[in-house]
Amino acid sequence: MKSFTEHLWMETKKRIEFVNITRQVQEIVKKSGVKEGLVLVNAMHITASVYINDAESGLIEDIQKLLERLVPNHDHPYKHNLTGEDNAYAHLRRMLIGRDVVVAITDGKLDFGPWEAIYYAEFDGQRKKRVLVKVIGE
Amino acid sequence: MKSFTEHLWMETKKRIEFVNITRQVQEIVKKSGVKEGLVLVNAMHITASVYINDAESGLIEDIQKLLERLVPNHDHPYKHNLTGEDNAYAHLRRMLIGRDVVVAITDGKLDFGPWEAIYYAEFDGQRKKRVLVKVIGE
Amino acid sequence: MKSFTEHLWMETKKRIEFVNITRQVQEIVKKSGVKEGLVLVNAMHITASVYINDAESGLIEDIQKLLERLVPNHDHPYKHNLTGEDNAYAHLRRMLIGRDVVVAITDGKLDFGPWEAIYYAEFDGQRKKRVLVKVIGE
Numbered sequence: 202m203k204s205f206t207e208h209l210w211m212e213t214k215k216r217i218e219f220v221n222i223t224r225q226v227q228e229i230v231k232k233s234g235v236k237e238g239l240v241l242v243n244a245m246h247i248t249a250s251v252y253i254n255d256a257e258s259g260l261i262e263d264i265q266k267l268l269e270r271l272v273p274n275h276d277h278p279y280k281h282n283l284t285g286e287d288n289a290y291a292h293l294r295r296m297l298i299g300r301d302v303v304v305a306i307t308d309g310k311l312d313f314g315p316w317e318a319i320y321y322a323e324f325d326g327q328r329k330k331r332v333l334v335k336v337i338g339e
Numbered sequence: 340m341k342s343f344t345e346h347l348w349m350e351t352k353k354r355i356e357f358v359n360i361t362r363q364v365q366e367i368v369k370k371s372g373v374k375e376g377l378v379l380v381n382a383m384h385i386t387a388s389v390y391i392n393d394a395e396s397g398l399i400e401d402i403q404k405l406l407e408r409l410v411p412n413h414d415h416p417y418k419h420n421l422t423g424e425d426n427a428y429a430h431l432r433r434m435l436i437g438r439d440v441v442v443a444i445t446d447g448k449l450d451f452g453p454w455e456a457i458y459y460a461e462f463d464g465q466r467k468k469r470v471l472v473k474v475i476g477e
Numbered sequence: 478m479k480s481f482t483e484h485l486w487m488e489t490k491k492r493i494e495f496v497n498i499t500r501q502v503q504e505i506v507k508k509s510g511v512k513e514g515l516v517l518v519n520a521m522h523i524t525a526s527v528y529i530n531d532a533e534s535g536l537i538e539d540i541q542k543l544l545e546r547l548v549p550n551h552d553h554p555y556k557h558n559l560t561g562e563d564n565a566y567a568h569l570r571r572m573l574i575g576r577d578v579v580v581a582i583t584d585g586k587l588d589f590g591p592w593e594a595i596y597y598a599e600f601d602g603q604r605k606k607r608v609l610v611k612v613i614g615e
Contacts, residue, residue: 206583239379239473258418263417263419280535339340377611395557397565443517
């Protein structure tokens with residue numbers, strides 16, 4: 202069994218920003234030399250998510266609006282913010298969208314459907330954060 | 340390390356329909372010959388989910404109603420639908436329910452609790468779509 | 478390839494209670510002897526979740542309140558409860574928070590960011606339930 206680990210550094214310009222990282226993950230899979238296996242992609246910070254969906258700007262706005270509606274930020278009395286933080290909303294949105302995706306590798310490539318794209322969803326950015334990419338297989 | 344890949348073709352009669360695929364995944368695990376490992380099961384299309392919960396028809400209705408309440412479809416001005424699509428709600432519901440599950444294989448079987456069942460949740464069906472089942476282990 | 482399986486028994490005092498299981502998972506990874514690989518941690522019962530977020534009591538309250546708001550329990554006419562159960566809300570909350578996490582193992586340790594902690598989220602406790610920890614790698 203082979204394994205291969207790489208971290209992607211993310212630093213978004215906006216506090217909330219979604220970044221397509223599909224190509225970077227594909228390159229790491231290629232570099233790993235794994236032909237058959239799995240790749241785990243996860244946010245290492247707890248105010249960000251990794252998810253798979255469409256690379257379409259309208260949908261990205263829809264996801265952000267849905268999260269604003271379900272988990273409002275401003276003027277909401279979250280307990281976590283009593284610690285001096287102001288990012289309770291970011292922790293909570295990450296709870297709904299999830300932390301990680303696991304993708305199959307077949308013939309050395311991401312075994313993807315026609316429109317699947319891997320996104321890093323930053324909910325509290327403008328600082329350096331990491332995404333872990335771990336490949337295992339043969 | 341062994342690996343084994345199979346795709347399940349799904350074509351639901353209704354636009355929104357949940358299908359129990361536990362038996363099919365079990366058969367693929369058996370066919371793979373893997374005794375100890377992991378199986379990844381994921382929707383390859385971005386308007387469908389795979390999840391694990393109870394095989395109980397009332398609960399399935401409850402899940403569908405919860406999603407209608409949190410992510411309404413009709414008369415909701417989603418940006419994604421300005422592209423000519425009408426399935427923004429389906430992309431968004433899949434964001435909440437998730438894309439994939441990873442299940443342990445122990446002694447050649449799905450290492451399941453008493454009521455766990457694997458479901459394919461179709462949010463925009465009536466056409467052919469695929470589920471990926473990837474087994475790795477020994 | 479090595480594999481190692483262990484089940485954690487959970488029995489919460491309150492019906493809804495979140496338990497930090499990070500140390501227990503770390504010990505299982507150590508015991509497994511796996512240096513490079515993946516560990517799957519999942520609730521084996523369908524009214525509980527496993528998630529990764531901050532070990533901060535205010536945030537835990539915020540998560541529980543968010544779930545009460547999105548998926549109310551009392552006086553809500555869920556179909557699943559017509560079977561004689563009273564835990565439809567617990568099944569549904571688990572749908573939003575998710576069933577499993579997959580964590581990378583690097584150099585024999587959980588490859589974690591600074592604040593990641595693994596939690597068992599019980600939505601219908603006060604009885605014995607299990608969490609599965611499956612390690613694979615080398």
